[in-house]
Amino acid sequence: MEEGAARLFKRGISLLRRGYPEDAAECLEKVLEMSYDSAACNSWLGVAIARSRYGDIIKAEEYCKKAIKKAYYRPQYHNNLAEVYLIWGKKRKAIEALGPPDLLINLVCAPGVILNRITRRGRDFETGVDISYVMALNDEVQKQVRCVEHYIPVVHIDAALHNFEKNQKDVAHVMAIINEYLATRKTVPLRKIA
Numbered sequence: 054m055e056e057g058a059a060r061l062f063k064r065g066i067s068l069l070r071r072g073y074p075e076d077a078a079e080c081l082e083k084v085l086e087m088s089y090d091s092a093a094c095n096s097w098l099g100v101a102i103a104r105s106r107y108g109d110i111i112k113a114e115e116y117c118k119k120a121i122k123k124a125y126y127r128p129q130y131h132n133n134l135a136e137v138y139l140i141w142g143k144k145r146k147a148i149e150a151l152g153p154p155d156l157l158i159n160l161v162c163a164p165g166v167i168l169n170r171i172t173r174r175g176r177d178f179e180t181g182v183d184i185s186y187v188m189a190l191n192d193e194v195q196k197q198v199r200c201v202e203h204y205i206p207v208v209h210i211d212a213a214l215h216n217f218e219k220n221q222k223d224v225a226h227v228m229a230i231i232n233e234y235l236a237t238r239k240t241v242p243l244r245k246i247a
Contacts, residue, residue, distance in 0.1 A: 058089045061083055062091075065101070075107070077101040091123075096116065096129070098116045100136055103140045103141070110140065110141045117130065120134075131150055157198065157202070157207045159198050161209055161211055161213075164187040166213045168184050
């Protein structure tokens, strides 16, 4: 990218981060007009357009998808497309754009142990938490894990056996389990976005 286009690109990103999406879109469009059709420029232009008060979501989606086709391996571009969908109110499409995680770590713990830990912490905002609430929340979390574990790899960790707050050996042990899983898992082919 030519020095002038690079400066303009950086200015566009800076404007976007400071909350000026219309001005950011203008800078990024100029970069594209200079025939620098980079994935990064397309992706961030999509976000700028979506955030602007004139937000043409269809156009924003097109720019983000174009970026992903150019550089599928860049997670930020998937995140940008997801943001466009969230602005559009399309939560399901945002989740699809992000794709499934590589691994879900399920910290399993009996409700009584959870409540005991909450009580020991002594936080004011947790004083109203009772066993029925903890049980309902725990049941819902485990239900959600069961719903996804047929297509997302899950490592179940018995959190009742570990004290992550005070024992670094427990943290290291669980990290070793996670790293071992990640090192031995089969790679899944990347999915394409239409």
